[in-house]
Amino acid sequence: MWQFFHKLGSPKWFYGIAGRFMPWLLGFGLLLALAGIVWGLAFAPRDYLQGNSYRIIFIHVPTAFLAQSVYMMMAVAGVITLVWKMKLADVFVRAAAPVGAILTVLALFTGAVWGKPTWGTWWIWDARLTSMLILLFLYLGIIGLAHAYSDEKTAARAVAVLAVVGVVNIPIIKYSVEWWNTLHQPATFKLTEKPTMVPEMWVPLLLAVLGTYLLFGWAALYRMQTEVLRRERRTRWVKELIAAGGGSQLKSRGA
Amino acid sequence: MNPARKRKLTIVLFLLAGVAVAVGLTTYAFRQNINLFYDPTQIAEGEAPVNVRIRAGGMVEEGSVKRDPDSLKVQFRVTDYSSSVTVRYEGILPDLFAEGQGVVATGQLNENREFVASEVLAKHDEQYMPPEVSEALERSAARAREEGREMPQY
Numbered sequence: 001m002w003q004f005f006h007k008l009g010s011p012k013w014f015y016g017i018a019g020r021f022m023p024w025l026l027g028f029g030l031l032l033a034l035a036g037i038v039w040g041l042a043f044a045p046r047d048y049l050q051g052n053s054y055r056i057i058f059i060h061v062p063t064a065f066l067a068q069s070v071y072m073m074m075a076v077a078g079v080i081t082l083v084w085k086m087k088l089a090d091v092f093v094r095a096a097a098p099v100g101a102i103l104t105v106l107a108l109f110t111g112a113v114w115g116k117p118t119w120g121t122w123w124i125w126d127a128r129l130t131s132m133l134i135l136l137f138l139y140l141g142i143i144g145l146a147h148a149y150s151d152e153k154t155a156a157r158a159v160a161v162l163a164v165v166g167v168v169n170i171p172i173i174k175y176s177v178e179w180w181n182t183l184h185q186p187a188t189f190k191l192t193e194k195p196t197m198v199p200e201m202w203v204p205l206l207l208a209v210l211g212t213y214l215l216f217g218w219a220a221l222y223r224m225q226t227e228v229l230r231r232e233r234r235t236r237w238v239k240e241l242i243a244a245g246g247g248s249q250l251k252s253r254g255a
Numbered sequence: 256m257n258p259a260r261k262r263k264l265t266i267v268l269f270l271l272a273g274v275a276v277a278v279g280l281t282t283y284a285f286r287q288n289i290n291l292f293y294d295p296t297q298i299a300e301g302e303a304p305v306n307v308r309i310r311a312g313g314m315v316e317e318g319s320v321k322r323d324p325d326s327l328k329v330q331f332r333v334t335d336y337s338s339s340v341t342v343r344y345e346g347i348l349p350d351l352f353a354e355g356q357g358v359v360a361t362g363q364l365n366e367n368r369e370f371v372a373s374e375v376l377a378k379h380d381e382q383y384m385p386p387e388v389s390e391a392l393e394r395s396a397a398r399a400r401e402e403g404r405e406m407p408q409y
Contacts, residue, residue, distance in 0.1 A: 045385030049351060054383055083263045120349035120376045126291040164271060168278050179282075181290040181312060183359050188381040197383050 008088050011228045012237045018221040025218035033062075033211025039204035056114040058205055062212040064107035067135060068170055070100035070216060071163075074142070075170075078163035081156055088224075090156040091231070093163055094146050095223035099216060101139035108132060119183055127176035128184035131169060138166040152231075292359050298368070299338035305364045311340060312359040312378060320354055333358060333370070344372040351377035 007013050040058030047054040074096050080089035111129070112122045123129065142162055149155035177186045189195055195202045232238045256264070282289060292312035293303040303309055316339055319332035327346055331354075332339045342360050352358060357378030362371045384392075 045387075047383050048386040048389035050379070050383075057383075079264070079267055082267050083260050118349075118351055118377060118379050120374075124291070124376070127289050161270075164267060165274050167271070168275050172278070172282070180286065181292050181294065183291055183312075183376060183378055185379050185381045188383060196381070198385060198388060200385070201383055 009086065011088075011232050012235075014088060015225055015228055018225050022218055022221050022225075025214045025221065029211050029214030029216075029218055031211070032207050033215055036062075036204045036206070036208030036211055040201075040208060044201050044204055045198070050118060053114060053117050056110050058208050060107060060110040060114060061205055062209045063103045063110065064132070065209055066212050066216055067100055067103040067107050067132075068173060069213075070096050070103065071135060071138070072167060072170055074100065074163045075167035078160035081160035082164070087156075087231075088228075090160065091224050091227045092220065093142065093159055095227055096216075096220050097139055097142045097146065099219050099223070101136060101143065103212075103216075104132065104136040104139060108136065124183050126182040126184055127180045128173065128182050131173045131176050134169055135166075135173060138162070138169060142166075294335045295333055295338040295340045296335055298340045298364065298370070303364055305366065305368075308361065308363055310359055310361050311342065311364075311370050311372075312357065313339070314357055315352070315354050317354045333360070340368070340370050342370045342372050342375075344375050346373075346375070348375055349377040351379060 037058050041055050044055070044058075046052050074093045077089040077092045077096075080086050081093070108129075111132075115124075116122050142159055145162055146155055146159045149158065174187075176182060177184055188197060189202070197205075229238055229241075292310035295311070295313050297303055298311060303311070311333060313333040313335045316332040316334045319339075321330045323329065328343070329345070329348065330341065330343050333342050334340075342358075342362075344360065344362075352375065357380060359376045359378050360370060360372035361374040361376075364370055
């Protein structure tokens with residue numbers, strides 16, 4: 001375990017191992033996400049009350065779930081940056097922030113599209129919707145802050161502090177529907193209880209969530225590789241890689 | 256862990272705890288503003304201001320919906336199963352509006368403690384089920400009523 005942690009300090013080693021994981025993450029991610037979404041959108045039974053419009057959950061729930069998950073990962077990476085000064089943790093935060101922002105936008109957008117026919121309104125300033133919008137602004141803040149400093153170390157520290165402090169918003173998003181009166185309904189899935197949905201509905205949803213996780217893993221590693229290359233552009237191994245025609249998988253022995 | 260890192264980790268944790276407490280107290284202080292609506296009990300207890308634009312929310316009471324045959328005027332009672340409030344509204348109701356369903360209405364309380372709504376939104380609950388399951392549940396509930404048994408609430 002500690003050995004793995006120390007090896008992550010080597011950008012070249014990381015580049016190689018990421019390149020080996022990426023095709024699997026992309027393949028299985030696409031497979032699971034597409035299976036879940038196609039099953040959910042086309043074959044799952046419709047809802048007794050909402051009819052077909054509920055089907056947006058097969059996109060809304062995975063994106064909203066990931067948007068919060070990704071932020072928590074970034075907060076952990078932020079702690080690692082601040083305490084252990086691991087550069088790769090900062091690379092992860094920079095790589096993940098735009099992906100998380102896009103997931104949040106998708107969750108907000110699909111929610112609005114569902115809200116119009118179901119609730120009767122696109123948007124309402126209730127605690128769940130507002131805290132989710134704050135999450136989007138946190139992501140945008142992190143992206144902006146990461147590019148605001150010319151010094152890499154200062155930027156890394158500022159971004160890490162924002163990522164760590166902003167994690168306070170995550171329990172607010174999660175429990176907003178229980179702590180306050182909101183228009184948004186409480187969670188259908190609880191970790192401690194058996195799902196109240198029929199399996200024909202929750203299995204495709206679970207597939208879509210798992211697939212989205214894997215696809216996020218792929219996107220994060222891909223963006224991290226790019227950032228590592230940019231930072232290491234003056235080293236010999238990167239120059240050799242470029243001379244050999246690039247490619248995300250290292251072929252040399254050291255990988 | 257070496258002392259310098261330990262110290263840093265402690266600082267980070269204290270920072271996080273401090274921010275959490277600050278945000279917690281702030282949201283606690285503003286809880287009535289963060290709450291999207293007043294429930295019927297709060298209105299019955301006089302917590303909700305009169306003649307001020309507010310939201311009221313709860314379940315539409317069974318058998319309480321009265322529609323005016325000549326216009327879009329509708330009147331119903333919103334309940335939280337301990338108190339209820341009469342809501343008057345003129346306009347088109349959302350598709351999901353039905354007796355026994357949740358609603359959130361925007362409007363004003365008048366002097367008679369009736370809620371005059373300018374907008375009614377449907378509140379969906381966390382239950383999703385195929386139509387066959389819902390019909391089966393209704394059938395077994397009807398059977399249970401005939402036999403005088405209590406049905407578990409889903």
